[in-house]
Amino acid sequence: MSEETTVIFLPDSQPDLPADRFLDRELSWLDFNRRVLEMAEDSSIPLLERVHFLSIFASNLDEFFMVRVASLKRRIATGIAVQSASGLSPQGVLNQISEATKELQTRHANLFANQIGPELTQHGIQIVHWSTLTDGEKKDLHEYFSSQVFPVLTPLAVDPAHPFPYISGLSLNLAVVLKNPNNSKEHFARVKVPPLLPRFVSVPGSVAQRFVPLEDVMGEFLSELFPGMEVLEHHIFRVTRNEDLEVDEDEGENLLVQLEKELLRRRFGPPVRLEVAEDIDQKVLSLLQRELGIQEGEVLHLPEPLDLRALSAFAFLSRPELLFEPHAITTNRHLEADEDEAADIFAALREREVLVHHPYESFATSVQAFLEQAAADPQVLAIKQTLYRTSGDSPIVDALIDAAEAGKQVLALVEIKARFDEQNNIGWARKLEAAGVHVVYGIVGLKTHCKLSLVIRQEGKTLKRYCHIGTGNYNPKTARYYEDLGLLTARPGVGEDLSKLFNQLSGYGADTDYQTMLISPVGVREGLTSRIHREIEHQRAGRPAEIKFKMNSLVDEQIIDELYRASMAGVKVDILVRGMCALKPGVKGLSESVSVHSVLGRYLEHSRIFSFENGGDRDVFIGSADMMHRNLDRRVETLVKIVQDDQLLRLRELFDLGMGGEVAHWKLESSGQWLRQTKSKDGEPLKDMQNEIMARTLLKKRSV
Numbered sequence: 001m002s003e004e005t006t007v008i009f010l011p012d013s014q015p016d017l018p019a020d021r022f023l024d025r026e027l028s029w030l031d032f033n034r035r036v037l038e039m040a041e042d043s044s045i046p047l048l049e050r051v052h053f054l055s056i057f058a059s060n061l062d063e064f065f066m067v068r069v070a071s072l073k074r075r076i077a078t079g080i081a082v083q084s085a086s087g088l089s090p091q092g093v094l095n096q097i098s099e100a101t102k103e104l105q106t107r108h109a110n111l112f113a114n115q116i117g118p119e120l121t122q123h124g125i126q127i128v129h130w131s132t133l134t135d136g137e138k139k140d141l142h143e144y145f146s147s148q149v150f151p152v153l154t155p156l157a158v159d160p161a162h163p164f165p166y167i168s169g170l171s172l173n174l175a176v177v178l179k180n181p182n183n184s185k186e187h188f189a190r191v192k193v194p195p196l197l198p199r200f201v202s203v204p205g206s207v208a209q210r211f212v213p214l215e216d217v218m219g220e221f222l223s224e225l226f227p228g229m230e231v232l233e234h235h236i237f238r239v240t241r242n243e244d245l246e247v248d249e250d251e252g253e254n255l256l257v258q259l260e261k262e263l264l265r266r267r268f269g270p271p272v273r274l275e276v277a278e279d280i281d282q283k284v285l286s287l288l289q290r291e292l293g294i295q296e297g298e299v300l301h302l303p304e305p306l307d308l309r310a311l312s313a314f315a316f317l318s319r320p321e322l323l324f325e326p327h328a329i330t331t332n333r334h335l336e337a338d339e340d341e342a343a344d345i346f347a348a349l350r351e352r353e354v355l356v357h358h359p360y361e362s363f364a365t366s367v368q369a370f371l372e373q374a375a376a377d378p379q380v381l382a383i384k385q386t387l388y389r390t391s392g393d394s395p396i397v398d399a400l401i402d403a404a405e406a407g408k409q410v411l412a413l414v415e416i417k418a419r420f421d422e423q424n425n426i427g428w429a430r431k432l433e434a435a436g437v438h439v440v441y442g443i444v445g446l447k448t449h450c451k452l453s454l455v456i457r458q459e460g461k462t463l464k465r466y467c468h469i470g471t472g473n474y475n476p477k478t479a480r481y482y483e484d485l486g487l488l489t490a491r492p493g494v495g496e497d498l499s500k501l502f503n504q505l506s507g508y509g510a511d512t513d514y515q516t517m518l519i520s521p522v523g524v525r526e527g528l529t530s531r532i533h534r535e536i537e538h539q540r541a542g543r544p545a546e547i548k549f550k551m552n553s554l555v556d557e558q559i560i561d562e563l564y565r566a567s568m569a570g571v572k573v574d575i576l577v578r579g580m581c582a583l584k585p586g587v588k589g590l591s592e593s594v595s596v597h598s599v600l601g602r603y604l605e606h607s608r609i610f611s612f613e614n615g616g617d618r619d620v621f622i623g624s625a626d627m628m629h630r631n632l633d634r635r636v637e638t639l640v641k642i643v644q645d646d647q648l649l650r651l652r653e654l655f656d657l658g659m660g661g662e663v664a665h666w667k668l669e670s671s672g673q674w675l676r677q678t679k680s681k682d683g684e685p686l687k688d689m690q691n692e693i694m695a696r697t698l699l700k701k702r703s704v
Contacts, residue, residue: 017564021584023672024086025555026068026093028580030100031674032598033060035666037108038676039600040116044685047119048322049602052315054116057108058308061101062170062240065273069097070242073272085557085582098297105275109302112311123322124208125314127200127305130216138220140204141212145221149197149214155225158188164291165190169241169269172199172215172307175284176222179230186232188287191225193218199310209317213305235280237288238306242269275300275307324602327694329480331365332356333701345370345488346377346457349466353489355647358472359603360697363479367453367468367486368395374455374466375403381463382409384454384502387428389473396474397428401435410437413505415448440506443636446521448505450624450638451486454498465495469517469640471607471622483690485607485622487640491516494640505636517623518639524625525558525632527639531612531619532562536569543615548655550576550609553626554583560627567593574659578605586670596668597659601690609651610639618648654693663689 039045040053072090084093117127133141155176156165167173172193179186193199193215200211215236222231274294276285278301289299320326334354337343343365348354356366372395374380383403390396404410414429433439441448451470456463472484487494493515500512501519512519518527532547539545547566554560554575560583563573573594575583585594599605608626612619623639625631642648657663664686666674678686 017561018590020087021564021587021590022085022087022557022560022582023584024084024088024093024096025580025582026072026084027086027096027100028555028582028672029064029068030097030104031672032579033057033064034104035598035600035674035676036060037104037111040108041111042678044678046322046324047116047123048315048317048319049324050116051120051311054108054112055309055312055315057104058311061105062309065101065240066169066243069094070269070272072097073270074242102300105300105302108308112308113303120314123319125317125319126208126210128203128210128212130212130220133203133212137203137205141201141217142221144201144204145217146224149194149218150221150224152194152197153191153218153225156190158190158291167239167271167292168192169239169243170307171195172236172238174215174218174222174234175237175280175288176226176234177232177281177284178226179232181228181230187229188284189226191218191222198313199307200313215305233281233284235284236277236304236306237280238275239271239292240273240275241271271298273298273300275302277304277306278302327360327691328698329359329362330698330701332361335366335369337365342373343369345373346466346490349488349490350464353487353491353644353647355642355644355650356486356488357607357650357693357697358479358484358486359481360694363476366488367470367474367479368399368476370455370466370468370488371396371399371453374457375399375406375408377457378406379458380408380455381458382411382454382456384411384413384452384498385474386413386415386448386450386452386505387474388415388449388451389478390428390475394428394474395476397432400432400437404432404436411502411506412437412439413448413502414439414441438506443505446634446636447630448636449631450501450519450636452498452501452638454495454502464490465492465499466490467494467498469494469498469623469638471624481603482606483603485609487622487642491643501636501638516641518621520625520631520635520637521633524623524637524639525556528559528610529562531610531614532566534614535571535612536566538613538615539566539569539571541615544613545570545615546572546574546611546613548574548576548609548611548659549627550605550607550655550658551626552578552606552608553580553628555580556627556629556632557582559632563594564590567591574655576605576655576658581668584670584672585668591670595659598666598668598674599658599663599689600666601688603690608639609654611651611655618652620648620651622651653696657689657692661686663687663692665689 036053036057040050040057072094075090120126158164174191176189176191177186178189197214199214201214201217203210203212219234222234271292271294274288274292276299332354334348334352335343335345374383383400385400400410400412412432429439451472451474453468455466457466468486468488470484470486472479472482497514497517500514504512518524535545535547554577563583567573568590570593575594575596577596577598581596583594583596585591585596608623610621620642621639622642623637625637625639631637642651664678666676668674680686
């Protein structure tokens with residue numbers, strides 16, 4: 001076993017830890033989405049950015065129900081009622097989730113209806129109801145309905161000859177009550193709001209930016225869908241289904257084929273939530289509940305419009321005065337091109353390692369350029385690449401295809417089990433295979449979540465390896481608003497480690513020693529644990545000791561317990577976490593030296609950093625792993641050691657900024673409550689962390 005994975009066991013005299021030391025992970029996730037909602041409520045943030053946060057909140061909550069709530073319900077239904085680490089039963093957690101989500105969704109809907117909607121109107125962006133339109137506008141919208149909407153609608157009746165139709169997850173629907181004038185008999189029908197049409201229809205000829213919900217337009221002309229019938233009423237509703245996937249990789253069936261079958265089955269997952277308009281008729285609601293198998297506690301009554309994910313369309317209107325002032329995204333100073341030619345990234349990496357910080361520093365002129373140059377360079381013999389998520393028109397995939405067509409050996413490890421990207425990744429896998437790329441899907445039973453590129457280049461009589469290890473996906477689109485770090489390096493040890501890992505992923509291999517990296521499922525947990533223990537030993541010996549973690553989630557009980565033990569030994573522990581955190585900071589005798597902050601902003605904080613003071617010889621890693629069971633035990637994750645002094649200082653400054661009290665943040669209390677800090681003790685507004693990082697990035701570049 002290498003030094004990187006050696007575990008130092010503490011004496012058995014460690015005191016017992018209290019049973020109530022963990023916060024519940026699901027409720028902690030809801031706290032995270034509450035923080036997103038607080039961003040939407042913040043009147044100091046530009047209006048359309050607040051609209052964007054409203055949309056993000058809605059999208060987040062949908063996924064929470066589709067995956068986390070669905071999982072709890074499945075555990076309860078199958079009798080797997082294992083108590084969570086927080087001490088709550090699945091049913092107890094579900095009850096608290098139900099109460100919290102009803103409060104949050106009502107608060108979310110009312111925020112739009114009572115504050116943000118009226119503020120949009122004040123700025124000439126109006127979402128109007130049909131009743132407020134002029135006769136001319138109604139005529140124009142009728143023409144729009146007839147030409148663009150009516151042809152794609154499919155009314156579905158419910159009667160003895162027509163069973164209750166399948167309602168797809170997250171679709172918006174009209175429940176229609178009809179009467180046959182010949183016999184006065186009432187009927188029920190469902191009409192789906194077409195998801196591929198604009199949800200908010202621009203009112204023709206309007207000077208202001210005025211929009212009417214598509215379901216309003218449809219509701220006015222339902223009689224055209226049911227000729228000869230009288231439309232008595234219609235109501236909006238929306239269903240959320242269990243859309244998590246369960247794939248048994250031990251069945252022996254081709255994983256690609258098996259996953260495609262499972263994707264078809266996912267569409268028919270059981271409902272877990274029913275959202276309805278506040279004024280829905282009780283008879284209609286009872287019918288929906290009965291046919292969908294929805295309990296009363298799973299119904300949410302909300303003001304219209306439902307499904308505020310669609311507000312994202314307004315966040316991209318060309319109204320710069322209502323948006324964040326744009327950041328001047330720049331190229332990393334070590335990858336700058338000369339005036340008359342492109343940057344030679346390989347030459348730059350022979351000089352030094354380059355740590356890039358996205359989106360403050362361009363993904364296109366760093367990681368993307370690295371792979372595009374590798375594809376075009378005749379001296380490059382092979383490229384090996386992991387793909388977890390990428391964009392619809394991916395230049396990364398194009399570069400791999402170009403390289404394969406140029407005769408290079410190209411290996412792409414495509415993770416086709418990436419949640420909600422499964423269908424896209426199946427498409428990428430087939431496209432790459434058709435171009436001659438060797439495509440593999442990783443190790444049975446594990447998701448490959450690490451973000452790696454390895455380029456092998458002939459230089460004279462030797463082969464040189466160039467690498468990229470990142471904290472985020474190879475997706476040029478999300479790289480514009482995900483905060484991530486990536487290391488570009490020609491360090492021999494990193495190249496050797498990546499070669500070993502890619503061989504293990506594409507072939508067979510058991511235990512492997514790594515020089516510069518921690519790799520799960522056996523390595524990250526052990527490596528971090530040994531370093532936490534080492535900090536305790538430094539603290540006891542009077543040497544500098546400190547632990548700083550930045551990540552998306554901290555819910556792994558073993559890692560949290562190790563951090564508790566470090567705190568009990570007096571080690572200072574700083575945690576920057578975006579989402580879930582099950583650790584309780586500031587508990588007397590347990591975590592008094594632990595501080596937990598969270599930062600949200602225009603970018604999604606996504607980088608993972610693990611820093612240990614190590615007696616003054618700082619030991620720092622970046623990589624793809626969060627502190628969750630799945631990342632540490634059921635995924636291939638990588639952390640790479642940072643060695644250059646300037647890069648170590650840069651990461652230290654990032655922690656100092658996030659934890660030092662000079663930027664706006666949320667602080668986690670020992671009670672589990674997150675308190676937002678937006679002003680200093682003197683009452684002055686705190687800085688925006690992401691604005692400050694952008695300013696510092698530009699300042700450092702100009703000072704060179």
